[in-house]
Amino acid sequence: MPYRAPVTDYQFLLRHVAGFDQIAGTEKFSEASDDVVDAILTEAGKMCEEVMSPLQRPGDLEPARLENGVVRTSPGYSDGWKAISEGGWIGMSGDPEYGGMGLPMTVTTAVNEMMSAACLSLQLAPLMSQGQIEAMEHHASDAIKELFLPKLMSGEWSGTMNLTEPQAGSDVGALSSKAVDNGDGSFAVTGQKIYISWGDNDFAGNVCHLVLARLPDGVPGTKGISLFIVPKHLPDDNGEAGVANSLKVVSLEHKMGLHGSPTCVMQFDGAKGWLVGKEHGGMAAMFTMMNNARLGVGGQGVGVAEGAYQHALAYALERKQGKTPSGTIVDHADVRRMLMSMKADVFASRAILLNCAAAIDMQTATDDAEWAARAAFLTPIAKAFGTETGMRVAETGVQVHGGMGFIEETGAAQFYRDVRVTAIYEGTNGIQAMDLVARKMMDGGEAAAKLLDEIEDHAERARATVPELAGPVWEATETLREATEWLVAQGDLNERFAGAVPYLQAFARVLGGHYHLVAAMADPAGPREKLARFYINALLPEHAGLLAQAQNGSADVYGLTIDELVA
Numbered sequence: 001m002p003y004r005a006p007v008t009d010y011q012f013l014l015r016h017v018a019g020f021d022q023i024a025g026t027e028k029f030s031e032a033s034d035d036v037v038d039a040i041l042t043e044a045g046k047m048c049e050e051v052m053s054p055l056q057r058p059g060d061l062e063p064a065r066l067e068n069g070v071v072r073t074s075p076g077y078s079d080g081w082k083a084i085s086e087g088g089w090i091g092m093s094g095d096p097e098y099g100g101m102g103l104p105m106t107v108t109t110a111v112n113e114m115m116s117a118a119c120l121s122l123q124l125a126p127l128m129s130q131g132q133i134e135a136m137e138h139h140a141s142d143a144i145k146e147l148f149l150p151k152l153m154s155g156e157w158s159g160t161m162n163l164t165e166p167q168a169g170s171d172v173g174a175l176s177s178k179a180v181d182n183g184d185g186s187f188a189v190t191g192q193k194i195y196i197s198w199g200d201n202d203f204a205g206n207v208c209h210l211v212l213a214r215l216p217d218g219v220p221g222t223k224g225i226s227l228f229i230v231p232k233h234l235p236d237d238n239g240e241a242g243v244a245n246s247l248k249v250v251s252l253e254h255k256m257g258l259h260g261s262p263t264c265v266m267q268f269d270g271a272k273g274w275l276v277g278k279e280h281g282g283m284a285a286m287f288t289m290m291n292n293a294r295l296g297v298g299g300q301g302v303g304v305a306e307g308a309y310q311h312a313l314a315y316a317l318e319r320k321q322g323k324t325p326s327g328t329i330v331d332h333a334d335v336r337r338m339l340m341s342m343k344a345d346v347f348a349s350r351a352i353l354l355n356c357a358a359a360i361d362m363q364t365a366t367d368d369a370e371w372a373a374r375a376a377f378l379t380p381i382a383k384a385f386g387t388e389t390g391m392r393v394a395e396t397g398v399q400v401h402g403g404m405g406f407i408e409e410t411g412a413a414q415f416y417r418d419v420r421v422t423a424i425y426e427g428t429n430g431i432q433a434m435d436l437v438a439r440k441m442m443d444g445g446e447a448a449a450k451l452l453d454e455i456e457d458h459a460e461r462a463r464a465t466v467p468e469l470a471g472p473v474w475e476a477t478e479t480l481r482e483a484t485e486w487l488v489a490q491g492d493l494n495e496r497f498a499g500a501v502p503y504l505q506a507f508a509r510v511l512g513g514h515y516h517l518v519a520a521m522a523d524p525a526g527p528r529e530k531l532a533r534f535y536i537n538a539l540l541p542e543h544a545g546l547l548a549q550a551q552n553g554s555a556d557v558y559g560l561t562i563d564e565l566v567a
Contacts, residue, residue, distance in 0.1 A: 005045025059260020085155025116303025121260030132159030199264025227282035230273035257417030301390030348512025385508035433500035499550035
């Protein structure tokens with residue numbers, strides 16, 4: 001069964017679970033009516049099904065390669081990029097002044113997730129450009145915007161981010177790349193960057209790199225870092241790609257998955273670039289891009305989960321094994337358990353993702369501090385739970401295939417290999433969890449408490465209709481509240497960090513229960529209520545064990561000495 005874009009699921013979630021009517025009710029997004037959004041989702045879904053999905057396997061079997069310093073992309077990727085560009089899918093949320101559609105991030109998130117499900121390796125390319133666009137919209141000078149943004153949004157040029165160096169991974173402040181003022185408004189950037197997704201390609205007229213580097217007077221650490229836009233080809237007097245800049249692709253990484261996406265080692269040798277934002281303000285500018293990317297990466301996880309679920313379901317509907325009513329394995333209890341778990345988690349993670357995007361849209365439209373706090377709080381959950389769901393569902397998909405899942409020709413393993421990195425890049429899931437229990441709890445847990453209040457209020461209202469579902473959600477929320485209060489009371493951050501990952505997963509589990517309950521109320525006795533019953537009865541109880549881990553503290557984590565770990 002080929003990939004089918006779940007457009008109806010997005011429509012349901014936007015209208016009944018993510019509160020999109022509130023977004024469309026703002027002045028900024030007043031043109032995003034149901035008809036407009038439906039048309040966009042339908043057209044994007046068609047492109048994903050007909051153009052991108054057929055590129056999934058070729059990208060894995062015929063990876064991008066480096067020939068004489070030029071990256072040659074996988075078969076069909078050039079046509080795929082053309083379809084993405086011509087459809088306007090890169091600049092969906094971009095400023096209309098520079099050629100964007102000005103659509104809500106919620107719509108962009110839905111389209112990006114569909115593209116991720118169809119072909120994750122190729123979807124990474126427009127995602128990188130979108131992050132660069134947002135960073136430049138917020139921090140670049142008007143001249144830089146006018147020169148770069150229209151071409152980035154149209155897909156004529158593509159964008160990347162260059163943070164990581166061999167000695168500076170999560171510790172970005174340890175970078176050694178340098179930038180020197182050329183005296184003409186430009187800077188000479190020198191250094192090497194690694195893990196650069198889509199660092200080069202053979203289908204865009206120019207590749208624009210956002211590069212973190214340190215000016216001569218930059219202090220050590222993150223406070224001394226600046227951000228520069230460094231193009232592969234220097235723009236000429238007409239703003240077109242001109243002579244080659246002093247940068248190159250040194251090599252391509254040989255990866256576990258995402259073979260169609262060239263991950264480059266980039267070398268900058270006095271390459272000409274221009275400052276984006278203030279001197280020594282690079283991290284603030286880059287975090288604008290990274291926060292966008294974290295939501296996008298969460299969507300990648302959800303998208304791969306959708307693709308893996310559809311792939312496994314198709315196999316289960318065809319595979320004959322044992323005596324079942326249908327004659328295929330789809331009627332075996334354990335196979336049905338796996339499929340239901342996959343489908344329920346896809347819904348939960350997608351709902352979290354869209355609600356996070358909705359909070360970002362409301363913050364953008366209203367400049368309200370509470371929406372900003374909600375968006376900030378949900379971002380690490382959306383990223384970590386979305387990617388964990390992608391890995392878990394893809395792994396389960398292999399299991400549904402049985403022995404054939406271990407055979408590459410079925411394509412089941414590719415989903416797992418491709419999605420595995422999403423839990424690592426744009427801030428590992430461990431870092432997301434640490435951010436949640438530290439920085440996002442600096443308000444004393446206020447943002448978390450408001451979210452928990454809303455969940456409990458809804459569960460109370462739902463008791464009159466589905467008490468057997470509302471009760472467990474309310475009780476799980478109360479348990480989560482107690483754990484949150486315990487975390488906030490820990491003055492030693494290491495006590496929080498030791499249980500940060502299970503805490504984030506527990507919070508996501510409870511959010512998933514809440515959104516499933518909302519869906520059940522909107523579809524009484526229908527498929528969504530039935531799915532909610534499975535999630536709330538079978539998966540939500542996991543929150544209790546996770547919260548027990550979260551409150552166990554750090555003593556047992558450090559129980560063995562290093563020598564004992566080695567022994």
